[in-house]
Amino acid sequence: MLDNLDLLTLAPVLNVQLLLDGLFIGGIFVLAAYGLALVWGVMNVKNLAQGEYVIMGGYFAWHLGTYGIHPILSLPLVFAIMFAFGWVVYLLVIKWVISRDLFTSLLATFGIALIVQQGLNLAYGPEVRTANSGFGTNVLFGGLVTIADIKIVSFGLCILLAASVIVFMKTSRMGQAIRATAQDARAAKIMGIDTERVYAFTYSLNAAICGAAGVLVSMIWVIQPFYGVPHSIRAFVIVTAAGLGNIPGVIVAGLGLGVAEQYSGFVLGAEFQQATALILLVLVLIWRQIQLAQHRQVVQ
Amino acid sequence: MSQTLIAVDKVSKSFGGVIANHEISLSVTEGRITGLIGPNGSGKTTLFNSIVGYHPIDGGSIKFEGKEISELRVPQIARLGLLRTFQQTRIYSKMDCVRNMLISVPHRNASFGDLFKGYSGEQKDKAENLLEFVGLYQKRHLISGDLSFGQQKLLEFAMALMNEPKVLLLDEPTAGINPTLINGLIDRLKRANEEFGITLFVIEHNMRVIMNLAEHIYCLAHGEMLADGNPDEIQNDQRVVDAYLGAH
Amino acid sequence: MTSDNTLPRSGTLADQGAGGRAAGRRIAVNADNTPWYVYLLLAVFAVGAPFVFPAYTTQIAFLWLMILFALTWDIAGGQMGYNSLGNIFFFGAGMYISAIVQIGLFTDVGAYTSARGGEQLVQDHGDYFYGLVLGTAAAAVGCVVLALLLGRIVFGLRGPYFAIGTLGIALSARELAGTWAWIGGGSGIAMPVYPGQPHEKSVVFYIALFTLAALTFAFLRWLYATRFGLAVNAIRDDEEKAEAMGIHTLRHKQVAWAVAAFFLGMSGAIFGNMTGFVEPLEVAFPTVTFGIFMVVMALLGGKGTLWGPVIGATLFHVVKEVTWTYLLGWQWVALGLLIVVNVVFFQEGIMGWMQRRWPERFGITVDERLSTGGDAGREGTP
Numbered sequence: 064m065l066d067n068l069d070l071l072t073l074a075p076v077l078n079v080q081l082l083l084d085g086l087f088i089g090g091i092f093v094l095a096a097y098g099l100a101l102v103w104g105v106m107n108v109k110n111l112a113q114g115e116y117v118i119m120g121g122y123f124a125w126h127l128g129t130y131g132i133h134p135i136l137s138l139p140l141v142f143a144i145m146f147a148f149g150w151v152v153y154l155l156v157i158k159w160v161i162s163r164d165l166f167t168s169l170l171a172t173f174g175i176a177l178i179v180q181q182g183l184n185l186a187y188g189p190e191v192r193t194a195n196s197g198f199g200t201n202v203l204f205g206g207l208v209t210i211a212d213i214k215i216v217s218f219g220l221c222i223l224l225a226a227s228v229i230v231f232m233k234t235s236r237m238g239q240a241i242r243a244t245a246q247d248a249r250a251a252k253i254m255g256i257d258t259e260r261v262y263a264f265t266y267s268l269n270a271a272i273c274g275a276a277g278v279l280v281s282m283i284w285v286i287q288p289f290y291g292v293p294h295s296i297r298a299f300v301i302v303t304a305a306g307l308g309n310i311p312g313v314i315v316a317g318l319g320l321g322v323a324e325q326y327s328g329f330v331l332g333a334e335f336q337q338a339t340a341l342i343l344l345v346l347v348l349i350w351r352q353i354q355l356a357q358h359r360q361v362v363q
Numbered sequence: 364m365s366q367t368l369i370a371v372d373k374v375s376k377s378f379g380g381v382i383a384n385h386e387i388s389l390s391v392t393e394g395r396i397t398g399l400i401g402p403n404g405s406g407k408t409t410l411f412n413s414i415v416g417y418h419p420i421d422g423g424s425i426k427f428e429g430k431e432i433s434e435l436r437v438p439q440i441a442r443l444g445l446l447r448t449f450q451q452t453r454i455y456s457k458m459d460c461v462r463n464m465l466i467s468v469p470h471r472n473a474s475f476g477d478l479f480k481g482y483s484g485e486q487k488d489k490a491e492n493l494l495e496f497v498g499l500y501q502k503r504h505l506i507s508g509d510l511s512f513g514q515q516k517l518l519e520f521a522m523a524l525m526n527e528p529k530v531l532l533l534d535e536p537t538a539g540i541n542p543t544l545i546n547g548l549i550d551r552l553k554r555a556n557e558e559f560g561i562t563l564f565v566i567e568h569n570m571r572v573i574m575n576l577a578e579h580i581y582c583l584a585h586g587e588m589l590a591d592g593n594p595d596e597i598q599n600d601q602r603v604v605d606a607y608l609g610a611h
Numbered sequence: 612m613t614s615d616n617t618l619p620r621s622g623t624l625a626d627q628g629a630g631g632r633a634a635g636r637r638i639a640v641n642a643d644n645t646p647w648y649v650y651l652l653l654a655v656f657a658v659g660a661p662f663v664f665p666a667y668t669t670q671i672a673f674l675w676l677m678i679l680f681a682l683t684w685d686i687a688g689g690q691m692g693y694n695s696l697g698n699i700f701f702f703g704a705g706m707y708i709s710a711i712v713q714i715g716l717f718t719d720v721g722a723y724t725s726a727r728g729g730e731q732l733v734q735d736h737g738d739y740f741y742g743l744v745l746g747t748a749a750a751a752v753g754c755v756v757l758a759l760l761l762g763r764i765v766f767g768l769r770g771p772y773f774a775i776g777t778l779g780i781a782l783s784a785r786e787l788a789g790t791w792a793w794i795g796g797g798s799g800i801a802m803p804v805y806p807g808q809p810h811e812k813s814v815v816f817y818i819a820l821f822t823l824a825a826l827t828f829a830f831l832r833w834l835y836a837t838r839f840g841l842a843v844n845a846i847r848d849d850e851e852k853a854e855a856m857g858i859h860t861l862r863h864k865q866v867a868w869a870v871a872a873f874f875l876g877m878s879g880a881i882f883g884n885m886t887g888f889v890e891p892l893e894v895a896f897p898t899v900t901f902g903i904f905m906v907v908m909a910l911l912g913g914k915g916t917l918w919g920p921v922i923g924a925t926l927f928h929v930v931k932e933v934t935w936t937y938l939l940g941w942q943w944v945a946l947g948l949l950i951v952v953n954v955v956f957f958q959e960g961i962m963g964w965m966q967r968r969w970p971e972r973f974g975i976t977v978d979e980r981l982s983t984g985g986d987a988g989r990e991g992t993p
Binding site: 109167171177181184341344349355 | 767774775780783790903948950951954958
Binding site: 415436437441442446447455456457462473477481482526 | 640834836837838839841842844845847848849851852853854855856857858859860862863866
């Protein structure tokens with residue numbers, strides 16, 4: 064089972080491949096996790112449909128690709144569509160669960176996740192898809208390391224997207240309103256902030272970020288209607304490990320998870336790659352408990 | 364007879380950089396009513412939380428009946444017989460009053476098998492007697508969440524008595540209670556102390572109440588122990604007067 | 612001051628009038644007062660169904676399984692407020708434990724699974740039922756042990772973390788079972804073949820599932836009327852208060868989960884044998900089907916009530932069986948919609964709604980005039 068471990072020491076450049084692949088994919092995990100932290104922190108909604116939005120964005124990019132639109136060009140379009148979709152979901156469902164207990168939002172968004180993944184399955188079928196970007200591949204170290212151009216482009220887009228969201232949150236009026244609402248919704252309301260609109264915007268922004276992440280996933284990896292769940296789990300692992308409102312933590316945890324998945328997939332076998340996020344989730348929760356037990360507190 | 368039940372020795376607690384309690388020492392004597400006063404933000408509730416195990420303390424020691432409890436957790440401390448009520452009243456809001464009372468029977472020596480017992484007639488009687496004691500007998504079958512705030516406070520007090528604690532820590536028992544009911548409440552607190560032998564340790568903002576109630580009073584200000592003494596001494600202590608009037 | 616600080620039994624308080632009323636009686640809280648004929652009707656239906664509707668024996672057996680699912684989920688989820696998304700773990704774990712025991716009793720498990728179904732365990736009635744009973748018992752015990760061990764981990768988690776953590780456990784088990792070659796990995800284990808006619812088999816498993824569901828109901832009916840029932844309700848309403856009052860919260864939570872695991876483990880063992888084939892994704896750990904059905908059914912019927920899960924499971928199962936095949940692939944979308952509507956707009960469920968509509972029938976008093984009754988004129992201490 065651990066045969067490949069020797070390979071890593073015999074051919075150290077393989078580490079370069081795993082590290083790079085991990086970082087490229089980890090950047091996308093960061094986006095979805097940041098979106099989750101946003102809705103969790105601002106409106107206390109635990110969005111279990113996170114991964115489904117990612118996959119949904121991926122399918123839109125793929126679908127637009129069949130009309131000859133390049134996935135990179137479709138990115139702003141998908142961003143807008145998912146933003147609108149998020150707004151509709153907010154009005155239909157999320158609006159009613161914000162002030163309710165924690166499990167309500169979890170289960171309601173689980174229902175949404177089910178609808179989205181099954182809807183995608185009905186629309187596109189269960190085949191595994193990749194949006195064709197038509198970029199070449201670089202070969203380094205005499206064929207031991209291959210890097211597709213699209214992965215580099217995708218990573219660049221990832222950074223650009225994350226940076227613009229962070230700048231938006233810091234400087235724009237809406238960004239300030241969102242941060243004010245996150246700190247104290249009642250105070251924000253009294254100060255004249257339309258919290259309803261802030262919530263709707265936050266949720267839509269999250270859906271849009273996930274959708275954009277999905278476009279990147281569809282270019283550098285694969286999409287399939289039921290591949291949303293692992294993405295949701297990853298987002299929860301990252302946010303749980305980093306804590307809410309800790310952007311550097313989310314970035315480190317996201318990239319770290321990407322690398323960890325590559326390594327466990329390589330060393331333990333592909334079937335363990337899926338389980339990595341889950342096992343890490345359980346471990347992170349145990350670790351957080353031990354940490355908090357020292358403060359006579361519980362994870363809540 | 365009058366031995367020290369709770370001994371707090373040089374307890375410090377800070378949150379981030381804010382020092383909430385700095386080397387506080389005090390003792391609660393068995394069978395008496397001890398008061399704790401101080402302006403808002405002086406660290407009274409923090410001290411309560413430290414005693415009942417709600418958070419770890421940074422330094423010092425807290426002993427209950429000579430046993431160090433600063434490392435124990437909330438339910439363990441509660442089972443020793445050191446109980447607290449909350450400033451924001453907490454009851455089981457979806458159950459009726461009698462059930463709220465029954466679930467509050469002491470769990471001190473509860474064995475595993477006790478999990479699956481029913482309640483005895485005596486326990487039900489006692490629950491109803493205590494509800495009568497606080498004046499809620501007629502409302503005993505109402506869902507407790509539907510009671511008024513003052514009534515919920517009385518219910519919480521009755522639940523604490525049901526638990527047969529050795530010491531009861533009361534966090535502002537008269538806050539939010541109609542002034543006309545306060546006298547009745549003082550009377551009940553005194554009776555709980557005298558008739559059931561429960562030692563009381565009370566945080567209170569209402570000076571009239573605490574001067575009436577407590578035999579010994581500690582005064583905190585800015586997280587430090589300012590003064591202690593009997594009600595007369597406290598009332599005439601210039602430092603206490605200054606603290607309350609805002610002189611620094 | 613005396614050291615005895617218990618309340619006087621016959622002192623000042625007891626003399627005030629309330630004393631002696633209930634002395635000597637045992638008080639059952641949350642007692643079930645369903646009329647006897649309801650139970651009789653259910654029993655008649657359960658016993659008669661395989662004879663009257665022989666073609667539907669398996670469907671009705673599934674109904675008993677669904678009721679068991681909803682009932683066991685509701686112990687922690689409804690009564691205690693700990694909403695698990697991973698209870699299906701015990702169903703699958705029980706299934707695998709029984710499979711290992713039933714096969715291990717007669718042959719080498721590793722060799723059997725590596726033959727990948729090329730080998731079939733054919734037994735006579737005696738051996739088969741010996742294995743089945745032992746396997747089911749082992750599943751029950753094994754799942755209780757697992758619940759106690761895992762409970763120590765997950766019950767430090769509250770609210771959404773608990774739900775996510777339990778979901779994580781169920782999904783991890785599913786992935787790990789798929790990679791563990793000794794228990795057949797992704798290709799699964801073929802269970803011993805039932806040594807009789809197919810119809811006989813369906814009746815046997817019908818009886819097994821009905822008995823198990825009825826036992827679960829009877830056990831919970833008793834359990835909720837004990838101190839335990841009140842304590843888990845207290846944890847649901849305000850766990851911090853329960854801790855501050857000295858209730859052994861962890862102990863209660865572990866027991867609640869262990870009870871659920873006990874019955875779920877056995878149901879898994881029986882279901883594995885009924886299906887004849889154990890495999891991690893669809894049969895043992897069907898997290899998004901059975902795992903979510905149990906939550907939906909309990910919510911639909913009304914969580915935190917004895918009858919709610921039964922009603923919810925029945926309604927859900929009947930509607931699902933009738934409409935499922937006509938929905939042509941849209942059934943899962945419909946399920947998602949049902950979850951959303953149920954959770955967002957009808958969370959109290961059928962029983963909750965009925966309790967709100969006719970509270971007095973459920974012994975809930977909303978008007979103080981009703982509570983004074985024969986005690987009119989008695990005033991509390993002023």
